[in-house]
Amino acid sequence: MARRLHLARQLARSHAALAAAAVLALMTLGALFAPLVAPQRTDEPGALHLADAFKPPMSPPYDRGQGAPGVYLMGTDDQGRDVLSAILFGLRVSLFVGFSVVILSSILGTLLGIVSGYAGGRVDSVIMGIADVFLSFPSILVALFILSVWREGGMERLVLSIVSVRWVVYARTARGSTLAEREKDYISAARALGQRPVRIMFGHILPNVMSPLAIIAAVEIGMVIMLEATLSFLGVGTPITQPSLGMLIKNGSEDLLSGSWWISLFPGLALVMLVFSINILVDWLRDVLNPHIAAAESAAVQA
Amino acid sequence: MTRTLTILVARSLLVLLAVSLAVFLLLRFAGDPVLAVLGPRHTRAQYEETRHSLGLDQPLRVQYARFLAGAVQGDLGRSYHHNAPAAGLILERLPATVELAVAAMLLAGAFAFPLGILAAVRPSGPLARILLTGSLLGISAPTFFIGLMLIFIFSVVPHVWHVTWLPELPAGGRIAGGMEVPRQTGFLLIDTLLAGRGDSFLSALRHLLMPAMTLGFYYLAVLMRLIRGAMIDELAKDYVRVARAKGLSDAAVTVRHALRNALIPVVTVMGLQLGGLIAFSVVTETIFQWPGMGKLLIDSIGVNDQPVIMAYLLLVAVIFVTINFTVDVLYTVIDPRIRLRS
Numbered sequence: 001m002a003r004r005l006h007l008a009r010q011l012a013r014s015h016a017a018l019a020a021a022a023v024l025a026l027m028t029l030g031a032l033f034a035p036l037v038a039p040q041r042t043d044e045p046g047a048l049h050l051a052d053a054f055k056p057p058m059s060p061p062y063d064r065g066q067g068a069p070g071v072y073l074m075g076t077d078d079q080g081r082d083v084l085s086a087i088l089f090g091l092r093v094s095l096f097v098g099f100s101v102v103i104l105s106s107i108l109g110t111l112l113g114i115v116s117g118y119a120g121g122r123v124d125s126v127i128m129g130i131a132d133v134f135l136s137f138p139s140i141l142v143a144l145f146i147l148s149v150w151r152e153g154g155m156e157r158l159v160l161s162i163v164s165v166r167w168v169v170y171a172r173t174a175r176g177s178t179l180a181e182r183e184k185d186y187i188s189a190a191r192a193l194g195q196r197p198v199r200i201m202f203g204h205i206l207p208n209v210m211s212p213l214a215i216i217a218a219v220e221i222g223m224v225i226m227l228e229a230t231l232s233f234l235g236v237g238t239p240i241t242q243p244s245l246g247m248l249i250k251n252g253s254e255d256l257l258s259g260s261w262w263i264s265l266f267p268g269l270a271l272v273m274l275v276f277s278i279n280i281l282v283d284w285l286r287d288v289l290n291p292h293i294a295a296a297e298s299a300a301v302q303a
Numbered sequence: 304m305t306r307t308l309t310i311l312v313a314r315s316l317l318v319l320l321a322v323s324l325a326v327f328l329l330l331r332f333a334g335d336p337v338l339a340v341l342g343p344r345h346t347r348a349q350y351e352e353t354r355h356s357l358g359l360d361q362p363l364r365v366q367y368a369r370f371l372a373g374a375v376q377g378d379l380g381r382s383y384h385h386n387a388p389a390a391g392l393i394l395e396r397l398p399a400t401v402e403l404a405v406a407a408m409l410l411a412g413a414f415a416f417p418l419g420i421l422a423a424v425r426p427s428g429p430l431a432r433i434l435l436t437g438s439l440l441g442i443s444a445p446t447f448f449i450g451l452m453l454i455f456i457f458s459v460v461p462h463v464w465h466v467t468w469l470p471e472l473p474a475g476g477r478i479a480g481g482m483e484v485p486r487q488t489g490f491l492l493i494d495t496l497l498a499g500r501g502d503s504f505l506s507a508l509r510h511l512l513m514p515a516m517t518l519g520f521y522y523l524a525v526l527m528r529l530i531r532g533a534m535i536d537e538l539a540k541d542y543v544r545v546a547r548a549k550g551l552s553d554a555a556v557t558v559r560h561a562l563r564n565a566l567i568p569v570v571t572v573m574g575l576q577l578g579g580l581i582a583f584s585v586v587t588e589t590i591f592q593w594p595g596m597g598k599l600l601i602d603s604i605g606v607n608d609q610p611v612i613m614a615y616l617l618l619v620a621v622i623f624v625t626i627n628f629t630v631d632v633l634y635t636v637i638d639p640r641i642r643l644r645s
Binding site for chain 2: 016129130132133136137138140141144145147148149151222226229230233234235236246249253256257258259261264265268271272275276278279280283
């Protein structure tokens with residue numbers, strides 16, 4: 001509790017981090033409640049008016065009937081879709097992919113990393129050998145190949161493809177920490193007491209290797225959202241029915257050359273703002289947590 | 304030294320072998336290769352005959368051995384879409400991609416060094432803070448969005464709204480129509496010079512500018528942070544204090560002493576990043592219709608041209624493994640204290 005209060009006080013002191021947290025909270029809320037707050041239900045095809053296609057920002061709709069927004073704040077795309085609403089629904093998709101990938105890949109990577117580090121020997125060689133192959137290539141290429149082979153499917157296809165390239169980051173760190181932890185006295189004691197390996201790995205080692213993994217997970221959120229946006233921009237990402245920010249930018253990029261700048265510019269700015277505020281917060285969090293981690297580690301060494 | 308080299312070679316070969324096995328299995332089991340050759344209309348007998356002629360009725364081990372033997376000799380299969388050897392298609396486009404990657408790296412380096420040094424001299428001054436925030440913004444902006452914004456500023460705005468004070472740059476291709484020169488090296492900047500065509504050279508340069516800026520932007524941000532970090536480390540060392548005590552000027556200490564030592568880690572990372580530039584050229588080439596191997600990959604994914612996709616993976620694997628190997632070897636040569644764990 002005291003720790004949480006301390007964090008809140010630190011946050012209030014850093015203007016940049018506070019602003020980033022506010023932007024992030026606003027965007028997350030907007031995404032969560034998109035069906036309620038969006039001026040137009042862009043997820044329902046019936047809500048669109050083709051007569052409203054390519055309206056520049058701040059133009060009124062053609063038909064002021066039921067369900068039409070008062071004004072197209074950020075303009076409309078080639079189908080008459082309100083860009084602001086599309087961004088809110090797109091944020092939902094981007095955030096959903098970002099968080100599900102980070103949750104799944106951190107669980108998978110931590111599991112494999114701890115097993116690899118604790119078991120050692122052949123198990124370690126196989127798991128780390130696979131990780132080495134993945135780490136030899138940039139994620140974007142490996143994800144592209146997986147998606148080029150696994151062509152059919154919805155959101156799970158995208159999420160699992162990114163998970164399969166990002167678990168290695170956690171696995172390497174978890175393995176390294178486990179190797180250091182394994183040699184400590186409390187583990188020997190647990191082993192002498194006859195505890196089963198599963199209990200030692202996940203009851204004793206896991207809680208002690210969590211801190212660096214938590215920071216990696218925080219960094220990964222922004223990273224994964226960018227990776228997803230890039231894959232969607234290249235046309236192999238989210239399904240057409242659930243466009244993420246990356247796909248909105250791709251769709252708008254075709255109209256950019258004819259001067260309809262708002263269709264891709266606003267989703268792009270939303271994406272940059274999202275990732276930028278996540279990165280500012282992570283930078284700040286690392287600075288604030290680092291002295292604690294360092295202090296905790298030196299205390300452990302002295303003990 | 305010999306032992307270290309043996310381990311490094313063995314590890315590189317192991318990675319390549321793993322990739323080749325993955326590629327082979329994917330090619331073999333993602334879709335039926337017989338159908339890819341025959342199309343949907345065929346008789347049972349035709350199917351069996353093609354299956355036999357492709358060697359698909361052999362045991363899997365034999366098939367993999369044949370695939371490997373072909374790959375080593377440069378035979379990576381034929382493109383369904385172009386009806387040409389896949390390896391040739393990719394190698395033909397390699398110079399365009401390398402030209403782009405090298406230009407991006409030079410551009411990023413040209414800005415990253417002065418900015419990184421400036422941000423290191425007074426690490427918490429206002430200039431350093433502006434530069435650091437700017438680089439964080441640069442890291443947060445995806446490559447494709449940077450590219451679109453550049454196109455908007457330098458192609459759309461001058462053209463659509465007739466803004467004359469902005470320089471107008473071409474948003475696609477490698478050279479203007481009618482300016483083409485005969486292909487010799489595949490590197491257009493070199494080919495135009497060899498042909499003695501100054502106008503073509505300028506056109507190629509103008510076409511290269513925006514894609515290189517797009518590809519280099521992220522690396523500018525990353526490199527700048529790296530240079531700043533390395534410089535701060537060096538500037539805190541004793542020899543810098545000695546040099547200052549001797550009465551050397553700030554500029555001399557910074558550039559002639561600290562920078563020279565900071566270069567070692569920076570140049571290593573720049574070398575390693577060359578692989579990343581080739582990977583991200585996929586995105587840049589798609590935006591700017593740049594006829595390199597990255598665009599070929601995306602086009603091939605679009606029409607499900609599997610031999611080309613897999614050939615690209617294998618060739619890129621060779622490039623990456625070579626880069627990693629070279630860096631590892633250089634490390635052990637530069638610093639003999641670095642020994643590999645067995």
